Amino acid sequence: MNRILIVEDEAIVSLDIQNRLQRLGYEVVGIADTGLEALELARDEQPDIVLMDIHIYGDIDGIETSRLIRKEIDVPVVFLTANSDKNTIQRAQETGPFAYVIKPFKDTELNSTIEIALHRHKLEKELETRVQERTAELARVNDQLRREVAESQRIARVNAELEQQLRQSQRMEGLGQLAGGIAHDFNNMLTIIKGYSELVLGSIDQSGPLYDDVNMVREAAERATALTSKLLTFGRRQPLDITTFEINTTIRSALDMLRPLLGETVRVETELHPDPLFIHTDASLFDQVIINLSVNARDAMPAGGQINISTAIHSVQTEQINRFINLPPGAYALMSIRDTGIGMSEEILNRIFEPFYTTKNTGKGTGLGLAMVYSIVRQSGGQIDVHSAPDKGTNFDVYLPLADDQEATVAQEEPVPSTAQAVSQGTVLLAEDEQVVRDLTARILTDVGFDVLSADGGHQAVALAQQHEGPIDLLLTDVVMADINGCELARQISQRIPSIPVVFMSGHSRASLAQYGVQQEEFAFLQKPFSPQNLIDIVNEALSKRL
Numbered sequence: 001m002n003r004i005l006i007v008e009d010e011a012i013v014s015l016d017i018q019n020r021l022q023r024l025g026y027e028v029v030g031i032a033d034t035g036l037e038a039l040e041l042a043r044d045e046q047p048d049i050v051l052m053d054i055h056i057y058g059d060i061d062g063i064e065t066s067r068l069i070r071k072e073i074d075v076p077v078v079f080l081t082a083n084s085d086k087n088t089i090q091r092a093q094e095t096g097p098f099a100y101v102i103k104p105f106k107d108t109e110l111n112s113t114i115e116i117a118l119h120r121h122k123l124e125k126e127l128e129t130r131v132q133e134r135t136a137e138l139a140r141v142n143d144q145l146r147r148e149v150a151e152s153q154r155i156a157r158v159n160a161e162l163e164q165q166l167r168q169s170q171r172m173e174g175l176g177q178l179a180g181g182i183a184h185d186f187n188n189m190l191t192i193i194k195g196y197s198e199l200v201l202g203s204i205d206q207s208g209p210l211y212d213d214v215n216m217v218r219e220a221a222e223r224a225t226a227l228t229s230k231l232l233t234f235g236r237r238q239p240l241d242i243t244t245f246e247i248n249t250t251i252r253s254a255l256d257m258l259r260p261l262l263g264e265t266v267r268v269e270t271e272l273h274p275d276p277l278f279i280h281t282d283a284s285l286f287d288q289v290i291i292n293l294s295v296n297a298r299d300a301m302p303a304g305g306q307i308n309i310s311t312a313i314h315s316v317q318t319e320q321i322n323r324f325i326n327l328p329p330g331a332y333a334l335m336s337i338r339d340t341g342i343g344m345s346e347e348i349l350n351r352i353f354e355p356f357y358t359t360k361n362t363g364k365g366t367g368l369g370l371a372m373v374y375s376i377v378r379q380s381g382g383q384i385d386v387h388s389a390p391d392k393g394t395n396f397d398v399y400l401p402l403a404d405d406q407e408a409t410v411a412q413e414e415p416v417p418s419t420a421q422a423v424s425q426g427t428v429l430l431a432e433d434e435q436v437v438r439d440l441t442a443r444i445l446t447d448v449g450f451d452v453l454s455a456d457g458g459h460q461a462v463a464l465a466q467q468h469e470g471p472i473d474l475l476l477t478d479v480v481m482a483d484i485n486g487c488e489l490a491r492q493i494s495q496r497i498p499s500i501p502v503v504f505m506s507g508h509s510r511a512s513l514a515q516y517g518v519q520q521e522e523f524a525f526l527q528k529p530f531s532p533q534n535l536i537d538i539v540n541e542a543l544s545k546r547l
């Protein structure tokens with residue numbers, strides 16, 4: 001049964017309406033004769049519909065009362081009016097859902113107006129809920145769409161980053177091969193320059209006019225050797241000597257060495273993680289990483305400034321990708337080196353890891369520092385990230401996988417110095433396919449008293465060993481030769497002369513020779529470029545072990 005509130009100030013009229021409504025089957029929940037009373041009753045009774053006389057006693061008329069009621073309760077109002085003056089009707093219309101009947105009215109008229117008003121109100125409410133539901137749904141769909149667009153933009157961004165990374169690493173790889181190749185050939189030449197200049201130095205008067213000049217040549221060759229060693233690292237021709245060590249300790253001791261290098265106007269602050277952080281890489285090359293990054297920071301602060309070195313644990317949950325790095329999930333030791341220097345433009349940032357890229361004056365920078373750092377970090381399974389902007393300083397982040405601290409290797413004991421007597425006697429079979437290196441080597445050895453059988457390759461060495469009538473005391477061989485490699489030669493010679501000591505020499509590192517099938521402990525190794533003294537020492541040592 002629909003519940004009706006009547007607002008009518010004439011008692012006779014309101015009673016009449018009440019009777020008629022009850023006859024029509026409605027429940028009358030109250031009769032109000034002023035606006036305020038109507039408001040109160042509406043609040044208390046929550047009727048389904050209000051029948052409202054427009055002209056009532058009091059300060060507020062029916063239209064205003066209706067507005068106030070509807071502000072609080074969503075209820076339709078049917079106005080009762082004695083005349084249909086247009087102004088009044090328009091005012092009534094503005095108060096919201098409404099209908100009106102003009103007095104005097106018949107029961108049927110009253111009944112249908114009420115029913116239509118109720119029905120209309122119901123429809124409007126339904127419509128409103130549907131609109132609300134639809135709006136909510138649209139908002140949901142919109143949201144979903146926005147998320148999908150953001151996700152596909154993110155994927156596109158990541159793909160672009162990855163592509164750029166790939167291009168960058170392919171370029172670096174190519175440059176690395178080139179640099180490594182050049183460095184390797186260069187090493188042979190440096191051996192010759194160093195060797196002959198030392199021979200000359202040993203045979204001329206120290207106070208003579210030539211001595212200083214030749215010494216300059218030798219020193220230049222030393223510097224060039226340091227340079228080729230950097231190039232070899234970059235070109236990955238120099239396998240890392242991996243150990244597990246603690247990063248904070250390493251930074252502290254590197255700093256002791258660095259401070260004088262950085263000058264007085266550069267302050268260094270450290271903020272190291274309180275726990276030991278173990279990493280797994282080449283310790284001496286890691287020193288190089290710290291030194292290169294710090295020296296770059298110093299160079300970026302010609303008028304002085306501050307370097308901050310910090311360490312932290314960085315854990316990656318989902319793959320972290322940007323222009324420079326691509327970190328798979330895991331736990332990393334993060335070393336950050338930040339400076340307050342001149343910073344870098346985008347253009348410079350894009351090229352800093354390229355070998356030979358430098359913005360420093362000729363003679364000041366080789367452009368190999370960061371190329372090396374990049375190569376060392378990558379080869380250790382780590383990544384390097386950089387943030388910088390002109391005049392905003394620079395921050396390098398080096399991420400290295402955290403190692404299990406149990407693996408930490410105990411500091412290697414210093415090898416016991418050999419007590420061998422330098423005998424410098426006996427016959428050395430020498431195999432080296434590079435003629436200048438061969439001649440130099442033979443010359444150094446004969447100068448100190450050895451007999452040397454020189455062969456230009458593996459085959460000739462085997463032939464010489466067959467022809468030679470006296471004993472052969474040692475095999476000194478290059479590793480990579482055009483005919484047979486040094487290891488194969490050593491096998492063949494050992495079949496003929498069991499337990500003959502072998503010394504391998506190479507521009508490649510000792511560790512990289514494993515690929516030729518020899519265990520490291522098995523042989524003595526002479527790294528090119530070598531000095532005459534290196535050569536003599538290693539040959540004597542190998543000979544003395546046999547005795």
Ligand SMILES: Nc1ncnc2c1ncn2[C@@H]1O[C@H](COP(=O)(O)OP(=O)(O)OP(=O)(O)O)[C@@H](O)[C@H]1O
Nearest residue numbers: 296297300352358359360365366367368369370394
């Ligand atoms: N901390 C830094 N602040 C500003 N610019 C830097 C910083 N580190 C590197 N750069 C820029 O990157 C370039 C390349 O650095 P990289 O260390 O490879 O070579 P270099 O310092 O120029 O020479 P080298 O290290 O061989 O002496 C620098 O010339 C410089 O322009």
Ligand SMILES: [Mg+2]
Nearest residue numbers: 292296369370
């Ligand atoms: Mg540098």
